[in-house]
Amino acid sequence: MTQPLRIVLPIHSFEPGGVERVALGLARHWQDLGHEVVVVLGRDEGLDRANAPRTLDYRIRPNRSPLRFPTARLETLWMIWSLFHYLLRNRADVIFCPGNTYTIVCVMMKLLLRGRCPPVVVKVSNDLVRADKTAFRRRWYRCWLKINGLLLERFVGLAEPMFEEIVEGMGVGDHRVSTIHDPALDRARLERLLAIERERKQGQGHRFVAVGRLAAQKNLPLLLMAFAEGFRPGDRLTIVGEGCGRAALERQVRQLALQNHVTFAGHVACPDPFLCDADCLILSSNYEGVPAVVIEAIAAGLPVIATDCCSSMKSLLGHGTRGVIVPVGDAPGLAAAIAGCAALPKLCAVERGYAAHFTLERAAAAYLATMREAIAQGREARFAAAADPA
Numbered sequence: 073m074t075q076p077l078r079i080v081l082p083i084h085s086f087e088p089g090g091v092e093r094v095a096l097g098l099a100r101h102w103q104d105l106g107h108e109v110v111v112v113l114g115r116d117e118g119l120d121r122a123n124a125p126r127t128l129d130y131r132i133r134p135n136r137s138p139l140r141f142p143t144a145r146l147e148t149l150w151m152i153w154s155l156f157h158y159l160l161r162n163r164a165d166v167i168f169c170p171g172n173t174y175t176i177v178c179v180m181m182k183l184l185l186r187g188r189c190p191p192v193v194v195k196v197s198n199d200l201v202r203a204d205k206t207a208f209r210r211r212w213y214r215c216w217l218k219i220n221g222l223l224l225e226r227f228v229g230l231a232e233p234m235f236e237e238i239v240e241g242m243g244v245g246d247h248r249v250s251t252i253h254d255p256a257l258d259r260a261r262l263e264r265l266l267a268i269e270r271e272r273k274q275g276q277g278h279r280f281v282a283v284g285r286l287a288a289q290k291n292l293p294l295l296l297m298a299f300a301e302g303f304r305p306g307d308r309l310t311i312v313g314e315g316c317g318r319a320a321l322e323r324q325v326r327q328l329a330l331q332n333h334v335t336f337a338g339h340v341a342c343p344d345p346f347l348c349d350a351d352c353l354i355l356s357s358n359y360e361g362v363p364a365v366v367i368e369a370i371a372a373g374l375p376v377i378a379t380d381c382c383s384s385m386k387s388l389l390g391h392g393t394r395g396v397i398v399p400v401g402d403a404p405g406l407a408a409a410i411a412g413c414a415a416l417p418k419l420c421a422v423e424r425g426y427a428a429h430f431t432l433e434r435a436a437a438a439y440l441a442t443m444r445e446a447i448a449q450g451r452e453a454r455f456a457a458a459a460d461p462a
Contacts, residue, residue, distance in 0.1 A: 086118030095170035171197030255435035277306020286315030302410030371427035
């Protein structure tokens, strides 16, 4: 019988984000399977706080600074400090790095703790090419990826097309990379989405939906420009999500005279009612990893219009059987896809069933196996080093 694992993962806060939502879902499932899971939490706040699993062991380092500085502004430094202090005093078998933005935290653990640092399993949550960056910044970013590859043990891609991207980008061998489909939804939610019946209504406008944080990565200004050019009478766009970009987006809606066609729904705990009511999902991002909302939309029977924002998008959309792809930043192309919404493919049961590859239950077990491999490889490396003092 295998021993339960002691798993530690860093999470900045309960602010909305797919990386954090998926990580907490995995953590809850690992705990349900009998493993000891600790979430080192930067701050106990955020719009998703009420929806976070309550049974998890959250460890929050008190802010004892006499100045009581707001840790949100320095969340990465605060997380490095918090995780370092936790690992100094507590044993862990493995660190689960929930996404690209947390790799700096894990790299610092390797540098600060050295041989005392547990092995790290990294979920690669975003595209590594980052064509949205300038050439200068891309060079530095490629150097940073190589540092990740030197110091961190295992990397997990969220779909098959990410495998070679990780091997090349991180400069690691195939044996250090696994593919585990992004755990976008659990089986119960998958069944609810698959049960949604789809009927295309004739003679009515189309209902478009976009779901995600109102942040620069999602490039919602591009979506609004394209919608203004491509919509037809009766068409409506609902934007589900919250973020610092909302005021600017609302201003843009007024400037484009779209007030009667665009609705901001704000943050919601679950977007399923909006997926149920929509005819099409639109994703206008500059970069993604495997966007969970695309998988959710496919399960709900929605065709997708998406930018080519990640190496996985073509396979996610079935090379045209589940939606259409336009180049990143291509407003005219996005507008043309919106205008041609009626010609988008209708998803049959087989196409919708593709989403079953991306369940929490499947992924949780696969991550545990990867963690055990990382622990075993780390143990072998330590034995080899001890046997060869030179």
